Every structure is written in structure tokens, then in C-alpha cells.
Amino acid sequence: MSQPNAVVFLIDNDTSGRDKVVLLLRSVGLDVRVFTSAEEFLRLRRPNVPSCLVVEVRLPGIGGLELQSRLCRANIETPFIFLTAHGDIPMTVRAMKAGAIDFLTKPYRDQDLLEAVQFGIFQDQNRRERENEINLLRQRFEALTQREQETVAMVVSGLTNKAIAAQLGVTENTVKTHRHRAMEKMKAKSLPHLVKMAQKLEALGDRSRHKSGNFPAGVNFRRPVERDPNPSDRSVSRPRCPEVSSFRTRLT
Numbered sequence: 001m002s003q004p005n006a007v008v009f010l011i012d013n014d015t016s017g018r019d020k021v022v023l024l025l026r027s028v029g030l031d032v033r034v035f036t037s038a039e040e041f042l043r044l045r046r047p048n049v050p051s052c053l054v055v056e057v058r059l060p061g062i063g064g065l066e067l068q069s070r071l072c073r074a075n076i077e078t079p080f081i082f083l084t085a086h087g088d089i090p091m092t093v094r095a096m097k098a099g100a101i102d103f104l105t106k107p108y109r110d111q112d113l114l115e116a117v118q119f120g121i122f123q124d125q126n127r128r129e130r131e132n133e134i135n136l137l138r139q140r141f142e143a144l145t146q147r148e149q150e151t152v153a154m155v156v157s158g159l160t161n162k163a164i165a166a167q168l169g170v171t172e173n174t175v176k177t178h179r180h181r182a183m184e185k186m187k188a189k190s191l192p193h194l195v196k197m198a199q200k201l202e203a204l205g206d207r208s209r210h211k212s213g214n215f216p217a218g219v220n221f222r223r224p225v226e227r228d229p230n231p232s233d234r235s236v237s238r239p240r241c242p243e244v245s246s247f248r249t250r251l252t
Helices: 015-027 038-042 064-073 089-097 110-143 146-156 161-168 172-186 191-208 242-251
Strands: 007-011 031-035 051-056 080-084 102-105
Touching: 007 015, 007 038, 015 031, 015 051, 015 110, 031 038, 038 064, 051 064, 051 110, 064 080, 064 089, 080 089, 080 110, 089 102, 102 110, 110 172, 110 191, 146 161, 146 172, 146 191, 161 172, 172 191
Parallel strands: 007 031, 007 051, 051 080, 080 102
Antiparallel strands: none
């Protein structure tokens, strides 16, 4: 069960109960950091590794549920597992609605706690991998030139090379060149692969509207693009692709 570098943060002011959990988790090779209060935990500079929290609901000062709310508001997504000898249904419902992995009533089965901790660490590892992937995609997209970004946005929105050329006031061969260079920089193996990348960036934009944001908003690649009414007139000032303009606005 042991996962390299994974950490379990245990917060419990009951010495006997705390020692039992520590022995159990360390018996399967887990790194356990122990705290007697939520305040002590909040003062910690937490390592940037997969982790989960095992928390007694009733704590002196900041309680377990309040700690969960505070971390939620701070966009800290460390999975929670609650332990308590004094749980009730409203308390359980509140914890689970806020995203807790499990709510275990003492005395609990050792296997139930081990499985909950394993799932919490697994969930946190997956979240970190997804965020790293999205961050890399964002960096690649930002490395594209303005025209390459416009081309990608319009390709993914479903426009043909001919329609993109008309919108941008360039030849189809130029569009193909921008598209090829953009796919190389994004490391897209095919157009469907590029579309999947775009969908992940777009999902990031949806998420950023509900959080303070570790990442900038994504691109709405599906929004239709207005065609230039006079594509042959190269002197006409053409607006930027709206998808990309929106993306750049959120970045600044």
C-alpha cells in the first residue's frame, strides 16, 4: 500500500486514538505527520506531495468540519477522512457534501480506514497529474503566436481551412502552415488529439469561474466565429479571433 513520498496528515487531540491510527498507518509504510489541533496543522508549510487528511471531528478551537470549510475556501483540495465517536447524520451529510472521502465512526474497522486512506492518496495523486497536464497544455498554447492561436481556435471550432483563410485574410496554404506549426508546438499527434487538448483547456476555463484559480481561464473553442464581410480587402482592420481575445483578457 505504501506510496513513495505520500503523506497522511493526522489531526486528533485524543492520545490513545491518535497513537492507534499512527501505528496502523505506519505498519503499511505510510509517512504520518501528527497534529493535536487544526491551528497547528494550518501553521505547517505542507510538502508538495500526494496526501490526505485524517481528522477527528471534535477538536479544540477549529473543529474538523470548519477546517474542511476553510481549506475548501482556500482551494486546497487535500482529501478528508473524518473519524469521530460523536457523529450524527447531519454532521456526516455536511462532511460528505463538502467532498470527504469517508466518515468513520469509532470504533472503526482498521481495513475501512486503510482503504479510505489509500483511496484519498490515489485521488490526490490523480488530481495533481491532471493539473500538471493542464498547466503544460496552457504553457504550450501561450507559446503559440497570435495567428497560430487564432488558427487553432477556429480549427477546433469546426471551420474549414477555406473559411479560416477568409476570416484571417490569408491564403489556405498559410492557414495550413499555421495549423502545422501550432500542432507541432502543442505536440498534437493528430487533429483529434488537438481537439482533446482544446477541450481540456476549455474545461479549465469553466473551472476557473468557480475558483480563485491556480490557472488562468481556458478558451471557448466552440463559439462561432464571425466571417469577415470583405475578406479580399487586406486594408480592413480585422478583429482578433474572439476565442483567443477572451483567453488573453483573462490572462492579463
